């Protein structure tokens with residue numbers, strides 16, 4: 025079962041409340057999920073969104089990789105799962121996301137590469153008790169994703185043709201239904217992920233500008 029600190033749900037009190045003083049107002053966080061196939065450019069665009077709109081970027085894959093190389097009880101499960109291009113149990117991933125959210129002063133979160141499955145989505149809603157304001161979907165043809173992943177040079181264990189084939193199958197079988205779910209809820213923004221990084225960001229920018237405008 026989850027440790028006590030992960031069962032609090034949202035909205036939670038920020039960590040500084042533990043230090044005493046006036047309790048802060050409980051503010052519902054602004055959550056954006058960033059979806060798309062492997063190599064569609066999620067991380068690249070998230071960096072630009074952070075720079076321009078000041079969100080906290082939480083890449084589920086990065087959190088899992090960090091956990092994998094730490095002295096974690098989940099290390100070998102994560103290593104095996106990522107090597108096969110499969111999905112790590114949701115409880116593990118949501119716990120890592122929640123830890124980061126609880127430890128952040130920022131209330132605007134870009135959650136990249138999550139939810140990857142209906143199970144991920146349900147676990148997030150159940151454990152964190154929040155829903156995304158909107159969801160970005162970077163729509164990219166398979167051959168372009170393969171080309172980008174195989175020329176990425178970051179030493180990732182899953183950036184090889186065999187694992188990439190599995191990741192694409194998993195994306196189609198488990199992630200597309202989640203994308204479809206948010207589309208039906210009217211929360212999905214589909215972005216054409218082919219073009220230069222700047223061209224793609226010009227599709228993303230107005231979505232966040234409108235969101236900032238709404239908040240005023």
Ligand SMILES: Nc1ncnc2c1ncn2[C@@H]1O[C@H](COP(=O)(O)OP(=O)(O)OP(=O)(O)O)[C@@H](O)[C@H]1O
Pocket residue numbers: 060061062063064065066067068069085137172173175176177217218219220221224
């Ligand atoms: N518009 C683009 N055109 C060409 N290459 C791109 C573009 N955007 C990103 N890339 C490159 O493609 C590779 C994959 O991009 P990125 O890491 O952002 O994808 P991702 O969706 O986060 O992938 P993953 O799901 O595997 O983490 C990187 O090497 C990146 O520099």
Ligand SMILES: Nc1ccn([C@@H]2O[C@H](COP(=O)(O)O)[C@@H](O)[C@H]2O)c(=O)n1
Pocket residue numbers: 062063084085086088105106107109110111112113117136137138139140144182191
């Ligand atoms: N919600 C998630 C996200 C990722 N994984 C695993 O990590 C791999 C790499 O993820 P990237 O987003 O960095 O491409 C992915 O293939 C999965 O094995 C996960 O299990 N659950």
Ligand SMILES: [Mg+2]
Pocket residue numbers: 066067083085137
């Ligand atoms: Mg990424």
